[in-house]
């Protein structure tokens with residue numbers, strides 16, 4: 001039998017603890033050490049998990065312990081240093097919470113160091129494991145819906161997030177991040193996943209401060225893709241809603257329309273694909289069935305789009321997707337069932353490149369070409 005994979009975690013806050021649970025409960029992995037600046041936090045954790053060694057300095061942890069994989073779960077702006085340090089210590093596999101970094105310069109520095117060290121970095125983007133996003137991707141890939149024309153994707157948090165989610169630390173946390181880094185990172189990665197191999201070519205964004213102290217509390221952007229299609233994306237963390245998150249997307253194709261609601265602030269989650277032509281529905285249903293999805297057919301004779309395929313969460317169970325170490329660990333152990341949902345270093349850098357362009361366009365109040373400003 002192979003030795004278990006030895007893990008260490010840097011950043012034992014909300015996400016670090018979820019990753020720890022995954023590692024501790026997996027038969028082929030062991031958690032050897034954890035690190036956090038907050039001594040109290042890790043002492044409490046290690047008291048109930050006595051085989052795990054606590055550290056407040058990741059440099060010491062990396063040089064003292066035998067570590068196969070490091071999980072970096074520090075706040076958004078603090079991923080670079082532990083990653084560079086892990087690479088320097090010879091660790092070859094790193095799992096990093098999204099986003100890779102909050103600016104392109106850091107992302108490129110990380111990429112250069114990882115390539116020189118011949119190391120692998122995987123990013124945690126859980127929307128790729130949502131069954132409905134996977135179903136939309138399968139339909140796009142099959143081309144049965146005809147050309148993709150345009151769409152919109154909304155990913156919002158409630159006001160609870162920048163004000164109370166991290167307790168007393170919330171304001172400081174929010175000031176160092178923004179819905180652009182925290183939520184658009186998911187949106188951008190999810191759209192690159194669904195519409196692969198298309199890439200965002202240029203964009204125009206508009207953002208607004210609304211009082212949390214972050215650079216931006218609300219942002220909309222128009223993404224123009226290299227096939228000419230356009231997607232409007234919107235995010236905020238100011239919504240006065242009961243639930244934490246609200247996410248929905250609408251996509252218009254030549255032969256069909258898609259509506260996807262993935263959280264239940266305004267009703268249960270579902271994916272619906274509407275058609276005028278029953279033959280196109282039959283082709284789409286065959287694609288979904290071949291990928292293991294269950295879709296119900298609905299007929300509404302008096303409406304414009306008479307035929308629909310409806311996918312419900314209870315009939316399309318998700319593999320466990322949160323935290324993302326769940327399926328990245330399976331991947332590292334040789335199970336490549338969800339390989340398309342794995343985000344590698346290049347995917348992490350591309351996502352940051354688009355976020356950087358969104359920030360640049362918002363600051364300049366001008367459209368920008370991804371990768372360089374139009375003024376350049």
Ligand SMILES: NC(=O)c1ccc[n+]([C@@H]2O[C@H](COP(=O)([O-])OP(=O)(O)OC[C@H]3O[C@@H](n4cnc5c(N)ncnc54)[C@H](O)[C@@H]3O)[C@@H](O)[C@H]2O)c1
Nearest residue numbers: 011012013014015016035036037038073074075076097098
């Ligand atoms: N909270 C969520 O819902 C959520 C969801 C998905 C992804 N993420 C991502 O996960 C990451 C972590 O988020 P979180 O909510 O767990 O944050 P958190 O603030 O709860 O935890 C971060 C921890 O990192 C520690 N830390 C900071 N600098 C450190 C350093 N130099 N050395 C060691 N420890 C250090 C902090 O003390 C803190 O305990 C972020 O990038 C975030 O975007 C969070």
